[in-house]
Amino acid sequence: xxxxxxxxxxxxxxxxxxxxxxxxxxxxxxxxxxxxxxxxxxxxxxxxxxxxxxxxxxxxxxxxxxxxxxxxxxxxxxxxxxxxxxxxxxxxxxxxxxxxxxxxxxxxxxxxxxxxxxxxxxxxxxxxxxxxxxxxxxxxxxxxxxxxxxxxxxxxxxxxxxxxxxxxxxxxxxxxxxxxxxxxxxxxxxxxxxxxxxxxxxxxxxxxxxxxxxxxxxxxxxxxxxxxxxxxxxxxxxxxxxxxxxxxxxxxxxxxxxxxxxxxxxxxxxxxxxxxxxxxxxxxxxxxxxxxxxxxxxxxxxxxxxxxxxxxxxxxxxxxxxxxxxxxxxxxxxxxxxxxxxxxxxxxxxxxxxxxxxxxxxxxxxxxxxxxxxxxxxxxxxxxxxxxxxxxxxxxxxxxxxxxxxxxxxxxxxxxxxxxxxxxxxxxxxxxxxxxxxxxxxxxxxxxxxxxxxxxxxxxxxxxxxxxxxxxxxxxxxxxxxxxxxxxxxxxxxxxxxxxxxxxxxxxxxxxxxxxxxxxxxxxxxxxxxxxxxxxxxxxxxxxxxxxxxxxxxxxxxxxxxxxxxxxxx
Amino acid sequence: xxxxxxxxxxxxxxxxxxxxxxxxxxxxxxxxxxxxxxxxxxxxxxxxxxxxxxxxxxxxxxxxxxxxxxxxxxxxxxxxxxxxxxxxxxxxxxxxxxxxxxxxxxxxxxxxxxxxxxxxxxxxxxxxxxxxxxxxxxxxxxxxxxxxxxxxxxxxxxxxxxxxxxxxxxxxxxxxxxxxxxxxxxxxxxxxxxxxxxxxxxxxxxxxxxxxx
Numbered sequence: 001x002x003x004x005x006x007x008x009x010x011x012x013x014x015x016x017x018x019x020x021x022x023x024x025x026x027x028x029x030x031x032x033x034x035x036x037x038x039x040x041x042x043x044x045x046x047x048x049x050x051x052x053x054x055x056x057x058x059x060x061x062x063x064x065x066x067x068x069x070x071x072x073x074x075x076x077x078x079x080x081x082x083x084x085x086x087x088x089x090x091x092x093x094x095x096x097x098x099x100x101x102x103x104x105x106x107x108x109x110x111x112x113x114x115x116x117x118x119x120x121x122x123x124x125x126x127x128x129x130x131x132x133x134x135x136x137x138x139x140x141x142x143x144x145x146x147x148x149x150x151x152x153x154x155x156x157x158x159x160x161x162x163x164x165x166x167x168x169x170x171x172x173x174x175x176x177x178x179x180x181x182x183x184x185x186x187x188x189x190x191x192x193x194x195x196x197x198x199x200x201x202x203x204x205x206x207x208x209x210x211x212x213x214x215x216x217x218x219x220x221x222x223x224x225x226x227x228x229x230x231x232x233x234x235x236x237x238x239x240x241x242x243x244x245x246x247x248x249x250x251x252x253x254x255x256x257x258x259x260x261x262x263x264x265x266x267x268x269x270x271x272x273x274x275x276x277x278x279x280x281x282x283x284x285x286x287x288x289x290x291x292x293x294x295x296x297x298x299x300x301x302x303x304x305x306x307x308x309x310x311x312x313x314x315x316x317x318x319x320x321x322x323x324x325x326x327x328x329x330x331x332x333x334x335x336x337x338x339x340x341x342x343x344x345x346x347x348x349x350x351x352x353x354x355x356x357x358x359x360x361x362x363x364x365x366x367x368x369x370x371x372x373x374x375x376x377x378x379x380x381x382x383x384x385x386x387x388x389x390x391x392x393x394x395x396x397x398x399x400x401x402x403x404x405x406x407x408x409x410x411x412x413x414x415x416x417x418x419x420x421x422x423x424x425x426x427x428x429x430x431x432x433x434x435x436x437x438x439x440x441x442x443x444x445x446x447x448x449x450x451x452x453x454x455x456x457x458x459x460x461x462x463x464x465x466x467x468x469x470x471x472x473x474x475x476x477x478x479x480x481x482x483x484x485x486x487x488x489x490x491x492x493x494x495x496x497x498x499x500x501x502x503x504x505x506x507x508x509x510x511x512x513x514x515x516x517x518x519x520x521x522x523x524x525x526x527x528x529x530x531x532x533x534x535x536x537x538x539x540x541x542x543x544x545x546x547x548x549x550x551x552x553x554x555x556x557x558x559x560x561x562x563x564x565x566x567x568x569x570x
Numbered sequence: 571x572x573x574x575x576x577x578x579x580x581x582x583x584x585x586x587x588x589x590x591x592x593x594x595x596x597x598x599x600x601x602x603x604x605x606x607x608x609x610x611x612x613x614x615x616x617x618x619x620x621x622x623x624x625x626x627x628x629x630x631x632x633x634x635x636x637x638x639x640x641x642x643x644x645x646x647x648x649x650x651x652x653x654x655x656x657x658x659x660x661x662x663x664x665x666x667x668x669x670x671x672x673x674x675x676x677x678x679x680x681x682x683x684x685x686x687x688x689x690x691x692x693x694x695x696x697x698x699x700x701x702x703x704x705x706x707x708x709x710x711x712x713x714x715x716x717x718x719x720x721x722x723x724x725x726x727x728x729x730x731x732x733x734x735x736x737x738x739x740x741x742x743x744x745x746x747x748x749x750x751x752x753x754x755x756x757x758x759x760x761x762x763x764x765x766x767x768x769x770x771x772x773x774x775x776x777x778x779x780x781x782x783x
């Protein structure tokens with residue numbers, strides 16, 4: 001740099017300023033914003049629960065963004081969308097669940113829409129009148145988590161979290177039961193029906209019940225359930241019977257159970273154990289199938305008045321019932337006869353204790369033993385018979401009784417069920433009246449009466465013979481002598497002779513009467529004729545004695561006829 | 571090539587932003603020095619405008635997402651708790667039939683902030699590329715930006731008023747959502763960004779010695 005004015009073409013050197021830090025502090029602002037934004041995003045993400053879908057048949061009152069999902073009255077989620085399913089048959093409700101709900105969202109969790117409900121067994125969901133419908137959630141018991149659910153159309157009963165157990169009852173029909181129907185134990189309301197479903201094969205209905213603790217422990221392997229629905233009115237051979245468990249069950253149906261004492265012992269049962277549901281109490285408490293003996297009976301004649309369910313009596317005690325009434329073709333005889341199938345529980349009537357060794361214990365004895373016992377009793381004349389339970393209703397029942405005179409028969413064991421020998425049924429009550437009459441007639445001592453009569457006749461016969469053979473000739477002789485000596489007879493003999501003659505006449509008259517009445521006298525048990533006869537005989541005997549005395553006297557003192565009776569007595 | 575026009579920067583003359591005194595730059599350095607009359611620091615251009623504006627725009631953009639995703643208002647009634655986002659509010663207004671209101675909210679709360687961010691980004695990019703095209707339009711765009719920026723606060727006002735006025739507990743109440751904070755941040759940041767941007771940069775590309783290639 002020597003001269004800086006004379007050289008115009010030389011450019012002036014620039015001083016390049018030091019570049020200061022190029023990153024401005026202003027960048028803190030976006031970094032801060034980003035930090036806050038990310039923070040919020042992370043928080044949002046973390047606080048966000050799973051998203052689920054629930055399919056409902058109808059989503060009444062469910063609105064996206066408004067309707068909440070509640071569990072124990074606390075909001076745990078919110079409906080975010082309500083859409084139709086692809087086939088337009090269902091409503092798909094999408095919901096965002098709250099944080100920490102993963103554990104609750106198991107496969108069998110249930111959802112249902114809460115709305116005001118008025119049912120016979122209660123009023124629920126009143127709060128929704130103000131707050132609008134919401135979706136109730138109830139966790140399930142499964143361990144697997146799920147995200148797609150099918151909503152319930154009707155709320156399950158509020159049993160979740162309550163101590164108790166569930167059981168399944170299998171029934172032919174639902175009867176008058178419904179969700180919420182009470183379950184009774186000794187007429188205490190101890191639980192309720194929580195759901196029901198048709199079995200997969202469509203042959204039965206599975207009814208799920210919940211029993212509150214501690215009543216669930218009364219359910220054991222031996223427990224019998226029956227329907228206590230409404231009024232149980234039955235007209236059977238036993239008459240008309242009506243029973244109901246409670247007024248509520250009258251309206252909404254119900255189930256009752258009882259655990260009969262069992263020799264097999266009452267072992268505990270697992271949850272969800274399946275029990276049969278009987279039609280009524282009598283059926284439920286009838287003995288187990290294991291003790292059942294099934295027989296077929298072939299009758300001739302009308303079965304009118306015999307219905308399925310009619311009782312089977314053994315010596316007047318109920319031991320079973322009729323399970324079927326059919327017609328059957330008798331092959332050997334080319335005819336149609338009636339076939340009655342019965343089930344009996346013969347061993348339930350034996351006293352449980354004490355007779356154990358004799359009959360095989362409280363449990364039915366083993367099959368061979370049973371058969372041998374039955375063979376013996378049939379050999380002694382045990383037969384089945386149709387009897388009339390009541391003249392008015394004309395109901396018939398099957399009775400087992402001993403008929404020692406019945407023709408020999410055997411149980412046809414080879415058949416299934418075995419044939420039990422029968423005797424013809426007796427008609428109504430007329431035969432029994434006749435039987436009574438015959439029994440009374442049997443008591444009449446006909447033989448004795450006959451013997452007495454025969455004895456009386458023999459006596460009479462003898463008397464007559466004597467009268468004829470001995471007395472009469474003598475009398476005639478006497479009369480002749482009398483006749484001859486009549487004029488000599490004076491006052492002393494006349495009264496005696498007159499008396500003797502009078503008696504003789506009376507005796508003869510009596511004899512005639514007796515002879516005339518003999519026929520009647522024989523037939524009557526308390527026959528006065530006998531007495532008369534005896535009296536008559538006595539009279540005759542007395543007359544004969546008098547005559548003999550007279551004859552003897554006359555023999556010893558023939559002069560008496562002329563002179564009259566001399567005084568002998570001092 | 572046209573002859574470059576004379577600007578203050580090129581002539582080395584700078585007006586004082588505080589008192590308006592025109593003074594020559596102090597030395598050969600970029601920084602012109604301080605005003606000889608009032609002592610204010612003089613500058614040919616605003617300090618570090620491009621970087622600052624970018625920073626603010628990016629910050630605003632970040633805030634823009636939660637501002638729209640998070641609820642700005644939560645309406646509690648007896649039967650429900652309804653959080654409302656900005657777009658949700660627009661949709662609801664429209665669905666309720668007040669499409670004019672819906673349009674106003676849509677323009678003021680969604681379109682204007684978004685438009686501002688996009689416009690500022692466009693201005694910055696064109697400045698950095700030293701584009702010489704459509705400079706008058708860009709200058710006008712900047713003037714519009716500055717003018718409408720504050721109106722975006724409409725939503726914030728609505729939310730604030732609602733919260734203050736609708737207090738009928740327990741039947742109904744309105745509480746602010748976190749979205750409103752972010753929305754406010756967006757509006758404020760875009761206002762600042764518009765302020766930190768120096769429109770003179772638009773013209774710097776034309777005829778400045780540094781701009782010559």
